[in-house]
Amino acid sequence: PRRQDAPITHDLQVAMEDIFNGCTKKMKISRKVAGPDGKLTKEDKVLTIEIKPGWKAGTKITFPKEGDQLPNTVPADVVFVIKDKPHPLFKREGHDLIHTIKLSLRDALCGGTIQVPTIEGVKVALPLTDITKPHTVKRIPGRGLPVPKQTDKRGDLIVKFDIVFPDGLPQATKDILKDLLPAV
Amino acid sequence: PRRQDAPITHDLQVAMEDIFNGCTKKMKISRKVAGPDGKLTKEDKVLTIEIKPGWKAGTKITFPKEGDQLPNTVPADVVFVIKDKPHPLFKREGHDLIHTIKLSLRDALCGGTIQVPTIEGVKVALPLTDITKPHTVKRIPGRGLPVPKQTDKRGDLIVKFDIVFPDGLPQATKDILKDLLPAV
Numbered sequence: 388p389r390r391q392d393a394p395i396t397h398d399l400q401v402a403m404e405d406i407f408n409g410c411t412k413k414m415k416i417s418r419k420v421a422g423p424d425g426k427l428t429k430e431d432k433v434l435t436i437e438i439k440p441g442w443k444a445g446t447k448i449t450f451p452k453e454g455d456q457l458p459n460t461v462p463a464d465v466v467f468v469i470k471d472k473p474h475p476l477f478k479r480e481g482h483d484l485i486h487t488i489k490l491s492l493r494d495a496l497c498g499g500t501i502q503v504p505t506i507e508g509v510k511v512a513l514p515l516t517d518i519t520k521p522h523t524v525k526r527i528p529g530r531g532l533p534v535p536k537q538t539d540k541r542g543d544l545i546v547k548f549d550i551v552f553p554d555g556l557p558q559a560t561k562d563i564l565k566d567l568l569p570a571v
Numbered sequence: 572p573r574r575q576d577a578p579i580t581h582d583l584q585v586a587m588e589d590i591f592n593g594c595t596k597k598m599k600i601s602r603k604v605a606g607p608d609g610k611l612t613k614e615d616k617v618l619t620i621e622i623k624p625g626w627k628a629g630t631k632i633t634f635p636k637e638g639d640q641l642p643n644t645v646p647a648d649v650v651f652v653i654k655d656k657p658h659p660l661f662k663r664e665g666h667d668l669i670h671t672i673k674l675s676l677r678d679a680l681c682g683g684t685i686q687v688p689t690i691e692g693v694k695v696a697l698p699l700t701d702i703t704k705p706h707t708v709k710r711i712p713g714r715g716l717p718v719p720k721q722t723d724k725r726g727d728l729i730v731k732f733d734i735v736f737p738d739g740l741p742q743a744t745k746d747i748l749k750d751l752l753p754a755v
Contacts, residue, residue, distance in 0.1 A: 491752070518737060552702055564677065564681055568737065569737050
């Protein structure tokens with residue numbers, strides 16, 4: 388049996404938008420090829436990867452025997468491993484996306500309607516009727532990533548809150564707040 | 572060479588107070604002992620462990636050859652591995668202790684002096700002069716765990732805050748807050 392080297396593994400960073408929509412990536416690889424005279428030449432080849440909507444980080448795409456073609460050796464497999472490129476607005480948790488929104492203490496206490504960004508680019512309105520607490524979590528159904536093999540099914544968009552306190556308040560304001568807010 | 576079995580490992584859960592003060596633990600072990608006639612009898616033995624102040628979880632104490640005494644075998648070592656018993660008030664981070672204190676939104680905004688528990692049982696006063704924000708961290712030096720081999724040196728007590736928001740507020744209060752609190 389001829390020897391085959393261990394697979395050559397490349398990480399493939401994929402933007403969240405590309406995971407959402409699916410996309411085609413063309414990856415150029417270089418390999419050594421031995422001619423009939425035994426001389427090695429360098430050969431470039433383009434491998435095409437179809438990324439399906441909703442693919443998870445860690446998904447492996449294997450191109451069998453696309454490594455160096457050396458005498459008396461089975462060329463190694465070339466493997467691409469999908470990685471999530473960090474996104475400025477969303478973190479991924481399975482099919483759900485998590486967005487942390489900065490919310491003023493004023494809006495947290497008094498309520499209002501906030502605009503939440505989505506991966507498809509549009510914003511959705513989220514009314515805050517109750518008091519928003521530091522650990523409050525809201526879930527917007529169907530605004531996460533597609534679920535592979537389940538047409539039209541999507542995860543949720545999970546909204547967390549980073550409540551922005553004022554840096555300081557005038558003593559007069561503090562005195563009023565002391566009366567307004569409950570002690571416990 | 573005679574065969575020795577793998578060490579027999581026991582976890583030893585130690586309370587944070589015992590890590591703080593140091594303590595002596597007496598552990599009863601049972602082992603089989605082969606007599607001259609080859610008959611096995613069960614024997615109990617008490618092993619004494621001196622836990623030094625500040626020992627870390629993962630510290631191993633080895634009692635060589637205290638396992639079963641069988642013919643043609645070197646008795647296994649008996650090993651105890653220190654584990655931190657969860658404490659209701661403190662989490663450990665190296666030599667520091669972390670205490671999360673519930674603070675009303677009122678005190679977070681208006682300030683005041685809070686009483687922080689310590690591992691030695693007394694409370695220390697912590698004045699809150701600035702506004703306390705959800706991610707505020709205060710450090711009380713020298714109120715953590717002892718540092719082994721450095722007499723009188725102790726880690727810090729790190730205070731984190733869980734700011735307790737009211738569950739609801741009357742609309743009239745919300746209207747005043749809207750004027751009092753900054754929009755951003």
